Amino acid sequence: xxxxxxxxxxxxxxxxxxxxxxxxxxxxxxxxxxxxxxxxxxxxxxxxxxxxxxxxxxxxxxxxxxxxxxxxxxxxxxxxxxxxxxxxxxxxxxxxxxxxxxxxxxxxxxxxxxxxxxxxxxxxxxxxxxxxxxxxxxxxxxxxxxxxxxxxxxxxxxxxxxxxxxxxxxxxxxxxxxxxxxxxxxxxxxxxxxxxxxxxxxxxxxxxxxxxxxxxxxxxxxxxxxxxxxxxxxxxxxxxxxxxxxxxxxxxxxxxxxxxxxxxxxxxxxxxxxxxxxxxxxxxxxxxxxxxxxxxxxxxxxxxxxxxxxxxxxxxxxxxxxxxxxxxxxxxxxxxxxxxxxxxxxxxxxxxxxxxxxxxxxxxxxxxxxxxxxxxxxxxxxxxxxxxxxxxxxxxxxxxxxxxxxxxx
Numbered sequence: 322x323x324x325x326x327x328x329x330x331x332x333x334x335x336x337x338x339x340x341x342x343x344x345x346x347x348x349x350x351x352x353x354x355x356x357x358x359x360x361x362x363x364x365x366x367x368x369x370x371x372x373x374x375x376x377x378x379x380x381x382x383x384x385x386x387x388x389x390x391x392x393x394x395x396x397x398x399x400x401x402x403x404x405x406x407x408x409x410x411x412x413x414x415x416x417x418x419x420x421x422x423x424x425x426x427x428x429x430x431x432x433x434x435x436x437x438x439x440x441x442x443x444x445x446x447x448x449x450x451x452x453x454x455x456x457x458x459x460x461x462x463x464x465x466x467x468x469x470x471x472x473x474x475x476x477x478x479x480x481x482x483x484x485x486x487x488x489x490x491x492x493x494x495x496x497x498x499x500x501x502x503x504x505x506x507x508x509x510x511x512x513x514x515x516x517x518x519x520x521x522x523x524x525x526x527x528x529x530x531x532x533x534x535x536x537x538x539x540x541x542x543x544x545x546x547x548x549x550x551x552x553x554x555x556x557x558x559x560x561x562x563x564x565x566x567x568x569x570x571x572x573x574x575x576x577x578x579x580x581x582x583x584x585x586x587x588x589x590x591x592x593x594x595x596x597x598x599x600x601x602x603x604x605x606x607x608x609x610x611x612x613x614x615x616x617x618x619x620x621x622x623x624x625x626x627x628x629x630x631x632x633x634x635x636x637x638x639x640x641x642x643x644x645x646x647x648x649x650x651x652x653x654x655x656x657x658x659x660x661x662x663x664x665x666x667x668x669x670x671x672x673x674x675x676x677x678x679x680x681x682x683x684x685x686x687x688x689x690x691x692x693x694x695x696x697x698x699x700x701x702x703x704x705x706x707x708x709x710x711x712x713x714x715x716x717x718x719x720x721x722x723x724x725x726x727x728x729x730x
Contacts, residue, residue: 328369335359339363397422400419401419403535406436409436409694410692410694411536422437426686433689435689435690437689438689439686440684444483464551464552468552468555471553471556471557473655474680476653478678479681482684486686488519491714493515493717494515520712521712522686524709525709529554530703536703551707557657559713562574572713576659576671581675582722583725584601584723585726587726593626593627594630598674601672601674602674604674605674605722608720610720612676613679615676616675617650617652617653619654624652627639628640660729662725664725668730669727671724673722674722679721680716683711684710686709687709690706691706692705693705
């Protein structure tokens with residue numbers, strides 16, 4: 322019951338007493354004195370009721386116009402690498418969403434040594450579709466999306482597979498043919514044969530030093546700087562492995578894959594000619610592999626040389642002045658394509674052509690971020706190691722051909 326209603330009940334009792342006094346035919350001096358007292362109490366009660374009703378009206382109007390505050394549900398997109406690294410370095414441990422995600426990563430991978438980051442945090446696009454309207458549209462924190470943009474091989478068409486668990490075996494058709502038969506003759510066995518493309522996780526570790534002052538900042542721009550550093554380190558390593566690879570503990574890249582087509586410029590290496598570019602296309606086409614995301618991939622030295630190399634006598638250059646295309650195919654350029662190959666002559670470069678849809682890049686699980694706030698404490702820096710697990714495979718060697726002896730000087 323409202324306070325004003327309680328006061329109104331008390332006023333009704335006072336009014337009842339006054340009615341009893343007024344209704345007497347012969348009032349005494351004592352009755353008159355009591356009447357005066359009750360009338361004063363009635364006037365004071367009316368003021369109290371008026372004051373309480375005004376207060377209750379004010380509160381009712383305020384409640385009607387008050388903004389409704391909804392609790393914002395956190396999503397994987399809200400994960401902060403900056404906050405996680407800072408808390409592990411200076412706050413004694415993780416809290417909030419970062420702690421919850423670490424525990425989830427540990428549940429899936431008990432061998433996590435540092436800050437565990439689950440795969441669905443790194444690649445949170447599916448979760449973002451159901452995110453609340455409170456999420457700002459221009460917030461581009463999706464880690465894998467940024468990684469795709471940095472990976473030249475993915476831009477060229479390589480397939481990036483995330484969230485893998487255990488070793489991967491992809492069946493590959495290697496034989497089988499149909500045959501012409503008489504109208505009522507028995508069909509021969511198709512004779513299909515299969516093997517498998519296998520992939521298994523290989524540890525990729527990246528290192529970054531961050532200042533304490535940077536980690537103290539909580540702005541979105543600082544978060545993007547930290548994410549950008551991680552993306553850049555991982556992308557460079559994955560691109561390098563997918564293009565060349567072959568070293569110990571490293572995936573086997575295109576250039577070291579057995580069975581890809583080969584075009585030689587010269588006995589000891591030579592400058593790439595228009596005919597060499599044609600031959601690269603031919604090497605893929607004769608194996609019926611000229612389909613899918615066909616593209617060229619090379620380094621800036623080769624591009625510069627081809628911009629100064631004429632197709633024939635009409636002075637048309639092999640690599641056009643404007644744009645990045647060769648023979649009408651997209652041509653991607655990165656310093657990750659080696660320029661230190663040897664064939665009697667040293668300092669030779671590579672040129673790759675093929676169907677990049679047949680280049681498979683796999684990622685296992687999420688990230689394991691190990692934080693060391695002690696080694697560089699004197700410089701007010703935190704050392705951060707990012708561990709992740711990847712592999713690369715060429716689905717069909719015939720889908721690629723390469724020059725490995727391009728002279729660019």
